Amino acid sequence: MSATAGISQVALGGSVPPLTAHAISVSLPTWNDNVGYEKGEKRVVDAMVTGYPRFFIHRSIQKLARICEQKFGANGERCLLCPTRKVAEACRSYMIDRSAKAGSQVTVRLVQFFISPEGEKDCTNRSIELHIALFPGESFPFAKEFWQHTGLCISSRRAERCLSMLPEESPVSGSPTSPSLARPPTKPGNRHYSNKSLSWTPSTSPPLSQPPGSTSRSPAAPGENLSFDQTTYVEERYGRNLPLESAAFTKRALRRRIAGVLVRDTPSEWSTAGAQEAEVGPSTRGVESVTEDDVFLYPTGMSAIWSAHQLALGTRPTAKSICFGFPYTDTLKILEKWGPGCHFLGYGLDSDIDELEEILRRESADTTHPPALALFTEFPSNPLLRSADLPRLRALADKYDFLIVVDETIGNFVNVEVLPYADVVVSSLSKIFSGDANAMGGSLVLNPQGRHYAALKAHMAQTYEDVYFDEDAIYMERNSRDFQQRIEVVDGNTLAVCTLLRERSIVGGSTDAHTVVKDVFYPRWQTAEHYEKCRRPDGGYGGLFSITFTTTAASRAFFDALRCHKGPSLGTNFTLACPYTILAHFLELDWAAQYGVEEGLVRVSVGMEERQELLKIFEDALLAAEATVESQ
Known part of the structure; x- marks a missing residue:
């Protein structure tokens, strides 16, 4: 069966992936469903059996x-x-x-x-x-x-x-x-x-299912009603999960994998990755002295970001933070609601660095506080896939003595090397590191070559507590064993899809009368010179892109015609799309638009489906969007 034929549309409100007890996405298959979700329409709210974990209480x-x-x-x-x-x-x-x-x-x-x-x-x-x-x-x-x-x-x-x-x-x-x-x-x-909760919960956990494009990880057939103990037995019996008693081993394996210190880290080596005798070497993260002790695990990517901000507040003199580039919404909320606030430079372009220099010069004139606490930036950003000039920002941080915190979730450390420019690197492990969309997690990595490393490490030693639930960590370790191999497939698929769409876009030079694609946002073309400074020799451009259209009608037609899973989140082994601005900024559309995040923007996380079938999916959706020109 082809990958395309294997993708069945999940009903509104169903879990994505389907039949997954701890799925981290929910099906919103049409543009109107997404609008209805944001408006709190009864037909949508009543249909939802799950949702993204930080927005929907399981x-x-x-x-x-x-x-x-x-x-x-x-x-x-x-x-x-x-x-x-x-x-x-x-x-x-x-x-x-x-x-x-x-x-x-x-x-x-x-x-x-x-x-x-x-x-x-x-x-x-x-x-x-x-x-x-x-x-x-x-x-x-x-x-x-x-x-x-x-x-x-x-x-x-x-x-x-x-x-x-x-x-x-x-x-x-x-x-x-x-x-x-x-x-x-x-x-x-x-x-x-707001509160979007429902009232029913199953007494048992449905088995994990295989999302389109991923490798099978569970022998349980769809529809089997396994109890919690039965599911645990099946996962351990077939060698997919470590026993529940192996949490310390599991978390050590995760920290080593994230630190890049495992000499051998392939899916076949998983049983020794967390062992005391496992062979470790210099880190591959761009700073050789990184060790597993510089990696800290969290229950979600957002808790890692929140903790990085708390770390800055706990070790540095009081000052405003800097949010550089248009970020995922809650990152900005954290910087605004905890501490003295932040300077928001929402374009993330070189002109914003010019403005930042002016802010720093002005703030440094007041000797009662430092000019800045810490700068937070995504590499690349979500959803515009822009990359900051990290070497230039690092120079400013050294000059004015503030921290740099880089969220590498979208770039990921297989593709990019950002740690040399950061004091702290955070990531959402829930995304492509996991891939299966059935476990949440986050990480925080300290740069041992950073000038504030000693203070940051000492503070973490005193304040860090491990709140990452053991069973979540066990699933995360299982999912991440083939992380690097999956990235290569996803990178190749995404570049192929983006190339197809860009060739039929205004930004790509298309002059066809039916052209409806305005721009394709992907690190290969967005602020490419800055991305290249941090791209690893064999690194790709990631699995996420955004696309804008000449009309809202074209956006809707393209999205509704896509034959893939549709819902929040990204970094899944299967292709997942959403009308990002509608979901993230529905009540502030004009504010988002001034930073280039248009109402009709569609964000796509490309998966591991067979490439030619994947291209056919997007070709058909593009034809549906182009047909709106004829109907006008």
Whole structure:
């Protein structure tokens, strides 16, 4: 069967990949579905059984939250479930601060809940500690903001483990509009900061399915209803997952893989990657002295970014941060809402560096504070795929003594070498490092050659706590074993698709009367000179691109005609598309447009499907877009 024939459209609201208990995307197959999602239309909201984890509370987490609210809450209180007391305290501080600024300070109380397997005498290793933030129900939007901005609350796998240890008769009664699920009245705001939760959760986890273009990782047939213990047995029996008791081994393997120190790291070498006797050597990350001890794991990519900002606030004198380039939305929110704020240079072009130099000169005249705390930039950026001139930014950081934090998620360290220019490199492991879209994770890497390394490392030694749930790490290690091989396939496919589309675009020189493509945003052509400075000798240009059209009608036609999975997220082994600006900036379309992020922009993450079939998918979608010219 061809790759194209194997791609079936997932129904609105279904999990992407399908039949995946912990899928990190949700199907929004048409342009109108995406608009309806942002507007909160009942037909869309009622159809959703899952969603991106920081924007949609997984059904297992909802179920556990209802139990906790009934057990510990009072007077209609709602709760947020946190993995540690430190995270719960950060949640409380954020809610108090934001509610006070909104005019009415909320009261938040914390409760510790220790859950252990029923009937077991010695259950220390299997017990789970929850820290519950309880607050008035109408204050839930502030809690949801913390959840989304920081990515630090509990994962769906942690929730399932907790539920498996609670007696079945635990009270979970209540209507679909119970206090834990009802949406309180709020002022209009970004739709991503509202509550989009549903009320049903399965008692068992459906088996993992094979997404189009990926290699089979689970022997379970679609539709099998395996229990949690059965699924765990199958994964371990067939050598796909390490045993649950191997979390330390697993995380060490992940940190070595990210540090680039494993001398042999192929899919066949996975059983020794985390062993004490594994052969390690100089790092391949561009700074040879990097070790696994310079790598820190987090439950999400956003929690790594939030922690990098907290690290800067904890080690450097107080000053504004710098957001360079148009970033993923929550990165900017973090820099604005924690600390003294930030300077936003949203184009990410050389002209912005000129403006940055003026800002730094002006701020350095005030000797009461340094000119800047830290500069955050993506390499390349999402969704315009622009790359900053990192050597020039590094020179400014050295001159004015601020940190540089680079998010390499889209470029990834197989393709680009950004660590030599950064003090800190962060990444969302949930994306192409995993590929399977069934596990969340993030990483933070310190540059041991950076001038502030000693202070940063000492602060991490004192403050870092491992909140990455063991089972999530085990799936992430399993998924990432063939990371480098998958990148090569994805890079080649994406370049081929982008070349096809650019040849039929205005920017590519097409003069055909039916031309509807304005531009194809891809590092091969966007700020290419800066990307090339950091591209590794054998590196490609990544798996993400964006495309703009001459009319909104063409954008809609192209998107609706694409025969691939459609939903949020990126870096999947299968092709995944979304109308990015609609999803990320629906209530601020004019603001986004002034930075070149047009309303009709379509973002595509290319997967591992067979190349000729993949090209046919995009050729057909392009023909549908071009047909809108004839119909006008």
